[in-house]
Structure formats: C-alpha cells, structure tokens
Amino acid sequence: xxxxxxxxxxxxxxxxxxxxxxxxxxxxxxxxxxxxxxxxxxxxxxxxxxxxxxxxxxxxxxxxxxxxxxxxxxxxxxxxxxxxxxxxxxxxxxxxxxxxxxxxxxxxxxxxxxxxxxxxxxxxxxxxxxxxxxxxxxxxxxxxxxxxxxxxxxxxxxxxxxxxxxxxxxxxxxxxxxxxxxxxxxxxxxxxxxxxxxxxxxxxxxxxxxxxxxxxxxxxxxxxxxxxxxxxxxxxxxxxxxxxxxxxxxxxxxxxxxxxxxxxxxxxxxxxxxxxxxxxxxxxxxxxxxxxxxxxxxxxxxxxxxxxxxxxxxxxxxxxxxxxxxxxxxxxxxxxxxxxxxxxxxxxxxxxxxxxxxxxxxxxxxxxxxxxxxxxxxxxxxxxxxxxxxxxxxxxxxxxxxxxxxxxxxxxxxxxxxxxxxxxxxxxxxxxxx
Ligand code: PLP
Numbered sequence: 001x002x003x004x005x006x007x008x009x010x011x012x013x014x015x016x017x018x019x020x021x022x023x024x025x026x027x028x029x030x031x032x033x034x035x036x037x038x039x040x041x042x043x044x045x046x047x048x049x050x051x052x053x054x055x056x057x058x059x060x061x062x063x064x065x066x067x068x069x070x071x072x073x074x075x076x077x078x079x080x081x082x083x084x085x086x087x088x089x090x091x092x093x094x095x096x097x098x099x100x101x102x103x104x105x106x107x108x109x110x111x112x113x114x115x116x117x118x119x120x121x122x123x124x125x126x127x128x129x130x131x132x133x134x135x136x137x138x139x140x141x142x143x144x145x146x147x148x149x150x151x152x153x154x155x156x157x158x159x160x161x162x163x164x165x166x167x168x169x170x171x172x173x174x175x176x177x178x179x180x181x182x183x184x185x186x187x188x189x190x191x192x193x194x195x196x197x198x199x200x201x202x203x204x205x206x207x208x209x210x211x212x213x214x215x216x217x218x219x220x221x222x223x224x225x226x227x228x229x230x231x232x233x234x235x236x237x238x239x240x241x242x243x244x245x246x247x248x249x250x251x252x253x254x255x256x257x258x259x260x261x262x263x264x265x266x267x268x269x270x271x272x273x274x275x276x277x278x279x280x281x282x283x284x285x286x287x288x289x290x291x292x293x294x295x296x297x298x299x300x301x302x303x304x305x306x307x308x309x310x311x312x313x314x315x316x317x318x319x320x321x322x323x324x325x326x327x328x329x330x331x332x333x334x335x336x337x338x339x340x341x342x343x344x345x346x347x348x349x350x351x352x353x354x355x356x357x358x359x360x361x362x363x364x365x366x367x368x369x370x371x372x373x374x375x376x377x378x379x380x381x382x383x384x385x386x387x388x389x390x391x392x393x394x395x396x397x398x399x400x401x402x403x404x405x406x407x408x409x410x411x412x413x414x415x416x417x418x419x420x421x422x423x424x425x426x427x428x429x430x431x432x433x434x
Contacts, residue, residue, distance in 0.1 A: 029063040055082025079286040081406035094320035110314035123294035128314035132255035132281035133170025135291035143216035146302040160194040166226030216249040221267040224256035227398035228372025259283035263368035286325040290318040338407035342368035348418040377430025
C-alpha cells in the first residue's frame with residue numbers, strides 16, 4: 001500500500017476541513033487498518049489510507065472521526081446518501097423475514113422491484129443479478145442467444161457486437177472485451193471474439209461495421225468512466241435507426257447514468273429514444289449490490305430455463321432495498337430534487353471553470369448529478385487536496401475530475417463542496433505538458 005500522497009497545493013483550512021475529535025491515541029487508526037488490508041487483500045485496488053467507518057446523508061466519517069463531504073457517492077451508487085432511514089427500515093424489515101432462497105422459489109421483493117422497473121420504463125421483463133458487469137453480460141448473452149434462436153430458422157449467424165472507444169461495461173471477460181479502453185484488456189487475451197470498437201459519436205463508423213453478423217450495438221447514453229462524455233446531438237437516435245435498419249439489438253448501459261443520476265429516471269428519456277435492452281446497477285440498490293437487465297417480453301423469450309442464471313440474482317434483501325430506493329425517487333420527491341441540485345452543481349462548476357480558466361479546466365460538462373471537469377493535468381493531486389479539505393471526488397478517463405454525489409445532497413452541501421473545489425483548483429499547479 002502506498003503512503004498518503006502529498007497534494008501539490010497549499011491548502012488553507014475551510015469550513016469542511018476534517019476535524020479530529022481525538023488527536024492523541026486515535027491518530028494512526030486509519031493507517032493501522034489500511035496496513036492490515038495491504039497484507040491480506042489482492043492489490044488490484046489502491047485505496048486511500050482512509051478507513052471509512054460510517055456515513056450519514058452526504059457525509060462519511062473515518063476511523064479517526066474525520067468527516068468528509070461525499071461528492072462521489074460510492075461511484076454513483078449512494079443514491080439516497082448514507083444510512084437513509086427508509087432504506088435502513090426496508091433492509092431491517094426484510095432481514096427479519098427472509099434473506100435468500102435462490103430462484104428455484106418465488107420471492108415477492110424481486111417481483112415488486114420488476115413491477116416498479118416495468119411500470120416506469122419501456123421494459124416488460126427483468127433479469128436480476130448482482131453488478132453492472134453481470135447485467136451487461138446478461139444483455140450481451142441475450143443478444144447472441146436471441147439471434148441464435150432466430151438464425152436457426154433463417155441460416156444467419158449474428159454474434160458480433162459493436163461498442164465504442166472509451167466505453168466501460170465491466171470486468172468479466174465478455175464485458176471487458178466490449179469495454180473500449182485497451183489498458184483494461186492487457187494480459188487477459190484472447191478476448192471474446194466478434195467485437196468491433198468504433199469512435200464515440202461516429203455514426204458512419206458504426207454503419208461501416210454493421211453487417212449480417214451483427215448481434216447488437218452496446219452504448220452508454222453518457223460515457224461515465226470514459227470521462228463524462230455526452231453523446232453528440234442525435235447520436236443515440238441515429239444508433240436506433242441503424243440498429244433497426246440492420247436488424248440488430250440496441251443495448252443501453254445505464255449502469256452509471258440510470259436511476260435519476262442525470263435528471264430523469266433513465267438517461268435515455270432525454271434523448272427520446274428507446275433501446276431493446278437496458279442495464280442497471282449502481283444506484284439501483286442505493287448501496288446494496290444489485291444489477292438488472294431489462295428488456296421486452298419478445299426478446300426475453302430467448303432466455304428459457306437453463307440458459308442463464310445467478311445464484312444471488314433477485315436476492316430478497318437487495319430487492320427490498322431497491323424497491324425503497326425507487327419509491328423514494330418517484331414518490332418521495334428525490335428525482336425532482338436531484339434535477340434542481342444537478343443544475344446548481346453544473347452552474348457552480350461552469351463558474352469555477354470560467355474563473356480558473358482554460359489553463360487548468362478545459363471543459364465543464366455532464367448532466368444532472370453526474371458532472372466532469374476536464375483538467376489540463378492529472379486529477380490525482382486535486383483529488384488528494386480535496387480530501388485533505390474534507391471533500392471526496394473521483395477521476396474519470398482523460399484527466400477528468402468526476403462528481404457523482406448522492407441525489408439527496410442539499411444546496412448548502414453543494415455550495416460547501418464547490419467552495420473547496422474552487423480553492424483547490426485556484427491553487428493547483430499542473431506541470432506544463434512536454
Ligand atoms: N457499466 C458502466 C457504464 C459502468 O460505469 C460500470 C462501472 O463503473 C459498469 C458497467 C460495471 O459495473 P460493476 O462494477 O458493478 O460491475
């Protein structure tokens with residue numbers, strides 16, 4: 001485990017500066033826990049040596065009782081913040097009833113959740129799993145299987161997938177193969193065959209790759225990990241038209257942008273286009289691991305008993321919490337709140353970008369409560385300096401600083417976070433590019 005990186009900015013105390021409640025004995029509690037982790041965990045992550053032990057609303061507390069404003073929301077996952085009373089109540093109520101029985105029996109929470117998803121989207125049928133990668137894996141397998149069943153009749157063999165440079169769809173072998181960042185493939189080959197990557201936003205490039213072999217196009221309505229990259233106007237509609245013309249499926253990966261993150265329940269609603277398959281995870285569970293592959297009844301018919309499964313998919317605890325997330329978003333007013341908070345955050349970030357200028361911030365972009373500032377240098381020092389001042393933010397591809405706070409964040413909390421970001425960005429010095 002690496003030592004805490006020193007930020008390359010001088011930082012003055014602000015309102016959100018972490019306050020140590022017990023400066024003597026507890027000083028080294030964070031590093032003590034982090035050190036233990038470095039001995040027993042696989043080193044595929046490089047966690048900051050800050051051991052988070054509890055959360056409340058938009059705030060997180062570490063083992064030394066320093067508090068942090070959470071502007072990353074567990075990577076777009078803490079939909080209703082931390083320890084939301086309604087989610088705790090749903091989890092506790094379900095925990096005293098039934099935890100897990102497998103999909104060999106019927107359980108009501110997963111049916112209740114599927115009803116909520118189908119009532120509020122184009123989807124007519126839902127398959128539950130445990131993560132975004134699994135939801136995409138199911139979508140990609142569905143596409144191949146659907147065409148396989150049809151091909152058996154017509155003689156076609158459709159198995160190819162078209163995906164985009166910069167896309168992120170997960171880390172299983174199939175989903176990492178469609179992920180459009182070669183660094184994630186390194187050493188894992190041979191990848192799943194039949195995958196084409198084309199430049200983001202380029203309809204002509206998609207057209208060139210489409211053929212009688214194409215099973216599906218998979219796309220994030222806004223690229224998240226790739227750098228909070230918005231689709232060019234008309235791009236998603238253009239993909240719909242190309243998919244229809246070709247006869248392949250259109251899969252929208254809403255793992256990062258779904259569930260109110262960008263101002264509507266699902267991001268594709270803002271583009272006036274309907275996919276054949278939509279995948280969800282992250283915010284769907286509000287912090288509980290769950291994924292969903294949502295599609296039409298006709299396409300779902302390809303997954304007959306025995307074709308695909310997940311032991312924990314549709315787990316009652318996860319689904320009960322997800323139902324409560326849905327209800328709070330739609331009936332508790334959180335979706336409307338998130339929309340106006342998203343505007344406030346976007347305006348604040350635009351103002352900071354204008355203040356610090358293009359020497360530091362090239363672009364301020366995003367929708368709703370998924371925002372990115374494209375910096376002229378690596379975001380690492382900015383992230384470290386923000387954390388020193390009690391604010392958690394993350395990076396995304398292409399030197400982008402990413403913000404994805406809980407949808408329940410308040411105006412005051414946004415303003416506090418923006419104040420810290422403004423201070424850090426005005427003080428940071430990026431090395432001139434070679
Ligand atoms: N799809 C998108 C758009 C994502 O952003 C992510 C994760 O960041 C995934 C899929 C993979 O989700 P998970 O990490 O839950 O497997």
